[in-house]
Amino acid sequence: xxxxxxxxxxxxxxxxxxxxxxxxxxxxxxxxxxxxxxxxxxxxxxxxxxxxxxxxxxxxxxxxxxxxxxxxxxxxxxxxxxxxxxxxxxxxxxxxxxxxxxxxxxxxxxxxxx
Amino acid sequence: xxxxxxxxxxxxxxxxxxxxxxxxxxxxxxxxxxxxxxxxxxxxxxxxxxxxxxxxxxxxxxxxxxxxxxxxxxxxxxxxxxxxxxxxxxxxxxxxxxxxxxxxxxxxxxxxx
Numbered sequence: 293x294x295x296x297x298x299x300x301x302x303x304x305x306x307x308x309x310x311x312x313x314x315x316x317x318x319x320x321x322x323x324x325x326x327x328x329x330x331x332x333x334x335x336x337x338x339x340x341x342x343x344x345x346x347x348x349x350x351x352x353x354x355x356x357x358x359x360x361x362x363x364x365x366x367x368x369x370x371x372x373x374x375x376x377x378x379x380x381x382x383x384x385x386x387x388x389x390x391x392x393x394x395x396x397x398x399x400x401x402x403x404x405x406x
Numbered sequence: 407x408x409x410x411x412x413x414x415x416x417x418x419x420x421x422x423x424x425x426x427x428x429x430x431x432x433x434x435x436x437x438x439x440x441x442x443x444x445x446x447x448x449x450x451x452x453x454x455x456x457x458x459x460x461x462x463x464x465x466x467x468x469x470x471x472x473x474x475x476x477x478x479x480x481x482x483x484x485x486x487x488x489x490x491x492x493x494x495x496x497x498x499x500x501x502x503x504x505x506x507x508x509x510x511x512x513x514x515x516x517x518x519x
Contacts, residue, residue, distance in 0.1 A: 293452075296449070298449075325506070332415075332511065334495070334508075334509040334511045334512070335450070335507075335509040336509075337506050340506075384449055384450075386449070395452070395507060396449075396451070396452065397450050397451070398449050399447060400447070400448075400449055
């Protein structure tokens with residue numbers, strides 16, 4: 293599978309601020325996704341990052357809170373806006389080059405909000 | 407509504423013995439199941455999968471069993487090795503895996519030397 297470089301690997305942020313997480317893939321991928329893993333919970337899909345158009349959000353997630361960009365087939369960002377302690381989670385980007393490939397993941401961003 | 411459940415948050419197994427990780431699902435429309443393995447500070451990596459048309463898939467030391475009537479799958483690792491210590495996530499999908507994945511909460515496996 294391709295390699296996804298995700299940064300930052302961790303951050304501690306103040307309530308009310310925003311953090312942008314970046315993911316760079318070493319080859320073109322057709323599909324990119326953003327997941328969240330809250331403490332003790334499963335990996336939950338936030339949205340599908342669509343190249344050149346607005347992301348497709350899952351139920352319970354909105355663009356104002358989690359704006360996503362995907363300017364090309366190798367790069368995507370997720371912003372966690374106006375953060376609160378409830379946003380403390382691991383955020384993971386993932387990708388797939390075609391429908392026959394299994395989903396692969398970046399190393400994750402451990403976010404703590406104080 | 408947790409559609410994929412891993413009821414054991416942790417499991418400890420002696421090195422060389424068999425590790426059995428369990429997963430239950432509630433949506434009978436799921437037709438493709440996967441196991442991912444995650445080390446600390448790394449993203450999950452794909453381990454093994456199974457289609458609903460099968461009841462067993464084997465890859466080296468790893469075997470996944472699917473019981474559709476019970477909506478249950480399990481991952482067997484034999485023999486267990488210290489490098490198998492990780493968190494294991496079960497995931498399910500529709501349309502042969504081409505739809506989004508629904509993950510369980512994970513089971514932390516510790517192999518005792």
